[in-house]
Every structure is written in C-alpha cells, then in structure tokens.
Amino acid sequence: MTAEPIARVLIDSPLPQLDRLLEYRIPESLDGDARPGVRLVVPLRTGGRQAKGYLVDRVAEASFGGQLAEISEVVSTARVLTPEVYRLARRAADRAAGTASDLLRLAVPPRQVRIEKAWLGALDAAGRTGPALTPAEIAVAEGAPAPALDSDTIAVLRDPTAAAGDRRIALTAPQRLVEAGHGEWLPAGLMTLVGLAARTVAGGRSAIIAVPDYRDLDLVAAAAALVLPGEAIARVDAGRGAGERYRGFLRALEKRPALVIGTRTAVTAPAHRLGLIALWDDGDPLHAEQHAPGVHARDLALLRHDDAACGLILAAHSPSADTQRLVEIGYLRTVTPARSARRRIRPTTRAVGADEPGARARIPSIAWRAASEALATGPVLLQVARPGFDPRIVCADCGEAVRCRVCAGPVGVRRAGAAPSCRWCGAIAPAAPCTRCAGTRRRASTPGSVRTADELGRAFPGARVIVSDADHAHQQVEPGRTIVVATRGAEPIVAGGYRAVLLLDAERMLARDGLRVVDDCLRWWQNAAALAADDAPVLLVGVDGPVAQALATGTADELIAAELADRRRLRFPPAVRSATVTGTAPEVRAALEPVLALDGVDALGPVDTADGQVRAIVRLDYARGVDVAHELRAAVVAAATARAQRRRSTLRVRFDDPTAFDAALDE
C-alpha cells in the first residue's frame, strides 16, 4: 500500500454540477503511472460510464464519506496539467461563474499520440528533452534590444525579490518601427517584449508573450529566433495545426525555461519557473476569449502574475481603458514616452479639391498632396474602414449619435421598420435631446459610401496598388512607389516605415456606436501611425473634436483617462464589471433576485432577444465580484438541476463580455 492511494480528479465535463474534485482509489497496478497532472479515464456512476479527467493530486485519506470507485486507466504518463495551470483555471472559473474544465479545454490542447510518444521517449530523468542554454546563447539573449525600457526597469522586472507592485508595468510603446536584424522590422514595443523575454529566459526563467493575432505572432517569432535558439522557443498557437500546437505545449511543459509565444491562450500555457508575462495591445478585441467562460487574456495574465509573482507588462501604442483603470488604482505603474516623443497625427479637413486626381476617390487636397509627395520616396498607407451596415439613429441637425434618456446607451432600430429602442436597457423610443446641439429631429445614419481600391489607386497615377484586408492580409510590403490600401488592423509592415499614412475613414470609424469607440479609434489610428517612418506625415482625414485634438497634441493618454472618468460616472465598464445573464424570463428573474440584493450591484434590462429569450446586464463593483459570481453560479447549477419545465436549462452567464454594451442585442 502506498502513502497516498487516493486520487483527486477533475472530470472533463462542462456540467457545472461536476465542477469539483472527485476522489478515486488508485489500484496497485496504476500506482506508478498515476502521478499528478496525467490524463485519466474514471468510472462515473454505475453502468460502465467512463469519463475523461485529470489527476489533480494524490492524498492519503479520502474526504468523501461514501464508497470510492477505482481509476480505470491512466491515458499516458505525460503530466499535462501543472499545479499552476490548475490553480489558474480554478480561480478564473470562480471569478467568471464558469467551470475549471471549460478553461482547461482551452489551456491543455487535445492529445496528439504520435507527438506525445516521441516527446516522452526523448524526455530525460530531469524532465527535459535537451540542454539548457550555452554561455554563448545566454550572451546573445542578454544583448537582445528592448528599446522602450531603461535598464533599471528591466532589472526590476527580472528581479524576483523586488516588490510585486514595482514589477507590474503598463507600457505605452513608442510609435516607431525597429529593425530586429536580417531585414526584419517590427514595432519597437513588440521588440521590447521580445528583448525582455529573451533576458528572462537567459536568466533561467520562462517568459510568456501573448499577442492579438497571427501577424503579430509571426513578427514576434521572427524577432525571437534572432536572439534565442529554436529549442528555447515554444510556440503554442493553433495556427499551424494541432500537432505543432501540441509540440509547442509539450516544450513549454519541460523543466527548462522557454519563451512561450502565442495568441491569447498562451497566457494559460505551462511554464517552468515563470518569470515574465507580457501582453501586447490588450485593448484588441482578439484578446477576449470567445469560448466559455470567456475570460479575457488580460484577466488571466493578472491572475497568473498574482499566483507566480512574476513580472507583468501590458504594452500597447494606445493603452486600453482597462489598463488605465489599473494604473489609476495604483496596481500598475506606467512607463510612458515623453509627450514630445509621441507621434503627432494631424487632423485635416474633408474639403476635396475639385481638379485633382484625388477628388474622384474623395481624398481631401491636403492629404492627397502629402501622399503624392511622399510616394516619390516610398510606400504610402491608406487606412480604410471595413464595409458594414450601421443601423443607428443620429441627430438630423448635427449627425451626433443619439443616446438613451434612461441609461445613455445607443439608440437604434433592431430591424427595418421597428421602433427605435435602446440597445443596452431596451427602452422603446427613449431618445434624449442631442448631447451636442440639443436638437430633437432624428434620422437613420447612412453607412457612407465605400471607396474601392480601384478608385483609390487611380487617385495616384503610376503607383502600384496593394490591397490588404482581413481575408487577404499582407505581412510585409517591399519598398517602392506603392499605395497600400488596408483595412484597420490589416496594415502590412514596410521596412523603415511608410513615407505617409492617411487615415481615410476616420469619420465612419468614430461614428460607429458601442462603448469603446474612442478606445478603438485611438488604438486603430495610433497602431497605424506606428508603422510610419519617423518623419513621415500621419493625417487624420475629416475628423475634429476631442479625439483629433488629443492625437494632434500627443495627449491620447489623457483622453483615455477622461473616457474612464465618464464611464465611472455612468457606471459602465471598465469602471464596473458586468455579467450578461441570458435565458427564459423566469430563469433570469430567479438568477437576478439574489444579486440585486447586494450593495454595489444593479442591472440593465431584462430585454427580449430575437430568439424569444431575455437578457439582462448586471453591473457590479469590482469588490462584489466574488459574491456575484457565487450567486450566479448557484443559479446556473439550480437551473441545470431543476428540470421542472421538462426543457433543458437555457440560463447562461457571461462575465465582462466586452461586447455586452455594444449594439449586439439584436439577434
């Protein structure tokens, strides 16, 4: 008999009733293989039902009073669930009223038998498949450029004995490109993260870098490959197939430091002696997880930092309102370039010259002349909006979006012919007088005509035209007389930077509704500006007002602070947390009742949704998070268990959905 014959097991099941540790006896025959972290098969109830699960840990005595069943099978000896990742899943699930196994489904990739067998075969007694870095490799990694941070800040971030508060940084990255070597150009902020991470690995600790999309990831991978050996890099994204993903995951699992790079799920990867966790552009919606329970990569990074006491850096050209909040409560300290070093984005009028080739494409004269001139020396970027329908109601006099008189939410029509209603609280025809001109006449907004690449290209005779959008994104463009037409977020990189950048659809982007319009526009435009050569003009076409002013004077950070102050006044995220509760009217009513009794909690709605259900948005102070999650979780379990109404439960809870307050309540 061994000392710890009881296995505590997490069943791989989305059922909230099963989201706890069940105890099983470990038979003598499996004693050696049944180590913490392995995948298991266990019986669940009688009748030969078998469930998959993870062995979380082993204990000497069972706390369960009843008869224990035995583990059926140890799937493999690979210990894929580390204690750190389990704790992360548990805490994140509790915070979001979800299940740990839902989180682990994202954190632990599906098993690939061939790859796992090869890896297990190569694993030595120390839990590694290869050597640590050589002194020469360490020297290269220690010399990796980290242009946006001074050596003191880097030293503190690397120092495990430094005060935790000093090791949490919000970096507003300088808006310029740097050359990593071998003709690889990337934003200075991304290079900084790679440089920081390379030093961390050189010092014997792992680092995680999570970026929004694959284009950023390719830049990071290329830069990392110049400063670290391939063996020290674990790429954990799903973009190159399940096999490569699992290979990267297993590399991260080894007992030697790695630079773990990937998209949002990288923050949940295993890491040997985690020393740094870095997020790039945390305001990008791609960092918001789509799968249940929908925990944002930023929140996972914060939890991970708290657990591992590692360095934490949230870096972006344009800080998110969430980062701003963390700065204001004193949780993050800022590293910001001097205002004089911020890139100026010049607003220009929308007045179009009549006799220029730019007129047909409705490019204002000043912008067209700047672009034509710049084209002689290299590529020019024209950033455009994605096409899309926008069913908002605006002031007929000045065009400002109309707000709800009840909650200040956007007012729109759900479908053609319907009465205008508030997208957030559901009030019918609630429009308040225009906030800009006090007018009361209304009209539907028009989406604005979409320019074609052809039109834009013809405005610049003799130039090569390259189109880059989400479907056909170009990573890089060669120097030359080239017009690059790109939708926001899909702008290619040019070595040395664009010679001019025109932000053409600024008016349409700013007129979109949604809670984060200002944050998004600042992010899109400052990210594009960061791709320009140092002295190249960046022109914001056809927009004035506070956003344009902030960009012109290099005070975007102050504008985000003002934006956050507004949200605080209105009780909107990220000043408060939110929980979207969807289901049948009685289910939602029952779920809301106990949480609305708590201080610092209120709700918008419920409103009817298109599929006959109702939706309410609970708003809660951060301090109420534990209580509200606990109550809503109890409501989900109750709804799943009590099947009084013969139908399976439809109650859903989603915390901190970034789109909750946007115009997505229809459909």
Next chain:
DNA sequence: AGCACGCCGACT
C-alpha cells in the same frame, strides 16, 4: 448528460 431511484394509474 445519462442513469437510477421513487411514488401514482391500468394490467394479468
């Protein structure tokens, strides 16, 4: 989810 347990109507 499944599957067993449990307390009320029509069958040999």
Next chain:
DNA sequence: GTCGGCGTGCTC
C-alpha cells in the same frame, strides 16, 4: 397485487 410512467437528483 405489480409493471412502468417520467419527475427528481446524483455522479467519488
């Protein structure tokens, strides 16, 4: 008397 209906509850 008892076979079986599905509402209710549990899964180590």
